[in-house]
Amino acid sequence: MNQPFDEVEIVVAAYSALNNEVSNYASFNSNHQAVFSLKDNDGRLVNADAADLALASSYVGSRWLLSSSLINWSKRADLVPDGPFNVNHDDFDGSSERITSIEVFKSLEQDPVQFANGTAIQELPDEHPRVVFGRVNMNDVGGVEGSDITVPLQVQYWNGDAFVNNASDSFTDIDSEIDGSPTVIWPEGATTSVTLQGYADVKSGISNGFSAKQDPNFITREQVEIWQALNSTTNALPWLMFDWDQNGTDEENPSTVVTFGIYRGNDRVIYRGESGLTGQ
Numbered sequence: 001m002n003q004p005f006d007e008v009e010i011v012v013a014a015y016s017a018l019n020n021e022v023s024n025y026a027s028f029n030s031n032h033q034a035v036f037s038l039k040d041n042d043g044r045l046v047n048a049d050a051a052d053l054a055l056a057s058s059y060v061g062s063r064w065l066l067s068s069s070l071i072n073w074s075k076r077a078d079l080v081p082d083g084p085f086n087v088n089h090d091d092f093d094g095s096s097e098r099i100t101s102i103e104v105f106k107s108l109e110q111d112p113v114q115f116a117n118g119t120a121i122q123e124l125p126d127e128h129p130r131v132v133f134g135r136v137n138m139n140d141v142g143g144v145e146g147s148d149i150t151v152p153l154q155v156q157y158w159n160g161d162a163f164v165n166n167a168s169d170s171f172t173d174i175d176s177e178i179d180g181s182p183t184v185i186w187p188e189g190a191t192t193s194v195t196l197q198g199y200a201d202v203k204s205g206i207s208n209g210f211s212a213k214q215d216p217n218f219i220t221r222e223q224v225e226i227w228q229a230l231n232s233t234t235n236a237l238p239w240l241m242f243d244w245d246q247n248g249t250d251e252e253n254p255s256t257v258v259t260f261g262i263y264r265g266n267d268r269v270i271y272r273g274e275s276g277l278t279g280q
Contacts, residue, residue: 001075001083001133002239004047010066010124012036012104015116026059033059034113036066039121040100044074050105072239073131079243079251081133081158100128133158134166135242135254136174136230141212142259146219151210151256153200153228155240165205174200175234176210179227179253186223193218194258196226212258220260227255 014025014034025033036057038048047070056068076082085098101123104113115122134157143149155172156163176196184190193215200207212226230253231238241251 001073001131003134004070004072005129006069008038008066008068008071010036010064012064014062014064014113021062023062025062032111034064034111035105036064037103037105038071038100039103040073041098044076045071045100046074047071073129075133078248080248081163083158084132084160085130086128087130087132098128098131100124132166134240135163136228136237136240137163138210138228138254138256140257140259142261145221145260146214146216147260148211148213149258149260150208151196151212151226151258153202153207153210153254155202155205167204169205170203172200172202172237172240174202174207174228174230174237176200177229177232177234179229179232182224182226184222184224185257190220190222192222192224194222194224194226194260196228196256212256214260223257223259223261225255225257227253229253 012034014022016022035050036053037050038045038053047068052070053066053068056070057064057066059065073085101121103121104115105120114120134155137154137156139152139154141149141151153174154165155169157166176198178196182192182194184192195213195215196210197213198210200209210228212224214220229235230241238251241253243250244252244254
């Protein structure tokens with residue numbers, strides 16, 4: 001959801017009352033030509049109204065040709081995950097069908113056009129687009145101060161009950177890029193040299209390509225939170241952001257809490273930061 005479909009192509013031919021293609025329809029005054037929009041059951045198609053499609057289409061001979069890479073299926077306004085829609089049960093758990101149709105509008109001169117079925121709306125004849133609510137998740141991790149700590153990452157989708165790893169995703173690539181500055185959880189008031197490095201080449205929904213590192217000249221016990229940018233020029237993947245703070249108004253980049261905190265004195269573990277724990 002919120003990700004533009006790779007390419008939406010539609011061809012609609014103009015026919016006469018004698019059921020022959022009107023070969024010169026493209027030569028008609030635009031006021032006498034039909035215009036179209038795309039509709040769906042939930043009103044969640046974006047960049048698909050008549051004005052949007054007019055910018056991505058043209059008439060050639062008797063045919064209206066659309067080619068758009070801007071159309072997408074939006075998330076709910078309150079950002080609550082739903083779906084998946086129009087999916088194969090072999091690929092995804094659970095599915096609800098959402099019908100997409102094309103609607104023809106009368107021309108400005110009220111030319112009484114309609115589809116062959118006698119209506120102004122026709123369901124798309126091809127398979128309806130598969131739509132899932134996706135996000136990127138990052139694990140909280142811990143390790144020895146001064147070490148490179150791997151930060152596991154998953155591309156997930158909502159299966160109707162919970163977020164699960166998207167085993168069908170082996171194409172998402174993400175460059176490590178911190179959103180803002182890392183936040184030091186403890187020691188309180190301290191600064192940090194921690195950086196996020198690496199490249200997430202996702203395979204079957206997961207990657208271990210990221211690592212958190214301390215500057216060798218500033219090794220210390222600390223716990224920091226790092227946000228990975230998905231809405232940047234480098235990583236233009238805003239549809240994989242998520243409403244992590246659950247405010248229902250906007251989405252945030254994923255984060256990881258990294259603990260550099262295993263200190264050994266006399267070979268005895270004094271402290272160990274564990275996944276999911278903060279403020280230790």
